[in-house]
Amino acid sequence: MEPATVVKTAAAFPLSDRVNRIAASATMMVVQAADQLKSKGVDVADFGAGEPDFPTPEHIKRACIRALEENRTKYTPVPGITQLRQAVCDWHKRELGSSYQSAECVVTVGGKQAIFNAVCALVNPGDEVVFAAPYWVSYPVIVKYAGGKPVIIETHAEDGFVMPAAEVERAITARTRIVIANSPSNPTGGVIPPSELRKILEVCQRHGVWLMTDECYSHFTYDDQEPYSVASVPDSKPGLIVIGSLSKTFAMTGWRIGYALAPQPLIAAMTKLQSQSTSNPTSIAQYAAMAAMTGPMDSVPVMLAEYARRRERIVRGLRAIAGVRCTAPAGAFYVFPDVSGRFHRELNSSAAVASQLLEREHVALVPGEGFGAPGFLRLSYATSMDRIEEGIRRMTRFFAQAK
Numbered sequence: 001m002e003p004a005t006v007v008k009t010a011a012a013f014p015l016s017d018r019v020n021r022i023a024a025s026a027t028m029m030v031v032q033a034a035d036q037l038k039s040k041g042v043d044v045a046d047f048g049a050g051e052p053d054f055p056t057p058e059h060i061k062r063a064c065i066r067a068l069e070e071n072r073t074k075y076t077p078v079p080g081i082t083q084l085r086q087a088v089c090d091w092h093k094r095e096l097g098s099s100y101q102s103a104e105c106v107v108t109v110g111g112k113q114a115i116f117n118a119v120c121a122l123v124n125p126g127d128e129v130v131f132a133a134p135y136w137v138s139y140p141v142i143v144k145y146a147g148g149k150p151v152i153i154e155t156h157a158e159d160g161f162v163m164p165a166a167e168v169e170r171a172i173t174a175r176t177r178i179v180i181a182n183s184p185s186n187p188t189g190g191v192i193p194p195s196e197l198r199k200i201l202e203v204c205q206r207h208g209v210w211l212m213t214d215e216c217y218s219h220f221t222y223d224d225q226e227p228y229s230v231a232s233v234p235d236s237k238p239g240l241i242v243i244g245s246l247s248k249t250f251a252m253t254g255w256r257i258g259y260a261l262a263p264q265p266l267i268a269a270m271t272k273l274q275s276q277s278t279s280n281p282t283s284i285a286q287y288a289a290m291a292a293m294t295g296p297m298d299s300v301p302v303m304l305a306e307y308a309r310r311r312e313r314i315v316r317g318l319r320a321i322a323g324v325r326c327t328a329p330a331g332a333f334y335v336f337p338d339v340s341g342r343f344h345r346e347l348n349s350s351a352a353v354a355s356q357l358l359e360r361e362h363v364a365l366v367p368g369e370g371f372g373a374p375g376f377l378r379l380s381y382a383t384s385m386d387r388i389e390e391g392i393r394r395m396t397r398f399f400a401q402a403k
């Protein structure tokens with residue numbers, strides 16, 4: 001008689017410990033939940049996704065279409081087309097005062113891949129990586145994936161969520177490999193003043209620790225603050241990794257183009273890693289990026305002015321809700337209100353507030369837990385003024401009923 005076939009369950013085919021160590025992005029989970037509701041025809045006031053609601057500027061789209069028509073659809077060099085690498089360096093020099101050459105630049109599949117590859121290229125198991133909380137959701141996950149240990153510096157709303165250089169120095173140990181400075185910050189919108197960033201650079205250089213500056217929101221700063229990069233400091237290059245992205249500055253989230261600027265040996269290591277994973281970023285997106293880096297920047301002040309108007313409206317609306325505290329963000333396009341003053345027996349965490357807001361009022365936002373900030377919520381105001389008005393109305397009603 002034939003032996004009965006034993007059908008194995010999924011548990012018999014395990015996943016790696018490495019991947020089991022990491023969690024899915026809290027932001028992506030909210031986006032998915034909101035999309036699911038929308039697909040059922042529900043009118044969602046969506047403050048979840050961190051992406052510009054503006055279209056990619058016309059001259060950038062044209063450059064992509066032209067590249068397609070010219071059949072530029074083949075592999076490119078792994079770290080990006082050489083002219084694009086140089087164009088990124090020239091743009092960064094023009095806009096932010098650095099002095100890099102193409103060999104010190106790698107073009108990546110979004111800023112996220114640049115961070116991932118840099119961390120993987122620098123961190124050995126047990127090494128420490130220092131950054132501020134509230135943090136961008138992916139920092140601790142990428143560090144843990146690389147076998148490293150996140151070391152968190154708590155920052156506070158009263159101080160504009162700024163990470164002080166003195167705290168960085170206190171957090172550094174013999175195991176520290178990287179300090180990450182994210183300014184303007186996702187999720188808080190906090191901006192580290194240039195003088196403080198220069199002190200952080202000095203601390204890192206003195207201790208022989210890499211400084212990674214995540215500049216993805218560099219061009220979105222309010223109240224006449226100029227975009228700033230610590231790469232403009234003379235002699236800053238050794239030990240400095242600049243992470244940039246075209247996603248927000250040029251409303252190009254879906255094109256997936258970012259970059260790193262760093263000393264050549266690190267760029268070579270990141271390129272080696274990239275050659276074994278994604279190879280080059282999409283060829284036609286690189287041609288679009290070339291147009292972004294060399295073309296007019298006039299869409300940026302237009303977006304910034306609109307974000308400033310929305311910031312004013314959303315901060316005013318949130319502050320008008322009893323028990324909700326909200327600092328005005330100095331940059332980026334997120335507000336990060338503290339709702340812990342409204343917690344009670346059932347509504348006892350940001351996660352509970354976020355899930356009930358979605359369920360009862362169809363307002364999508366991200367709870368603070370994923371950013372290391374229980375008690376807070378993150379709302380992206382990269383959405384129309386209309387939606388902001390509607391969302392504030394619903395949140396006001398929700399908190400009025402949440403006794």
Ligand code: PLP
Nearest residue numbers: 110111112136186216245247258
């Ligand atoms: N860094 C920060 C702080 C971000 O908020 C994001 C995206 O939301 C990124 C990096 C990565 O952006 P991208 O991969 O789209 O370039």
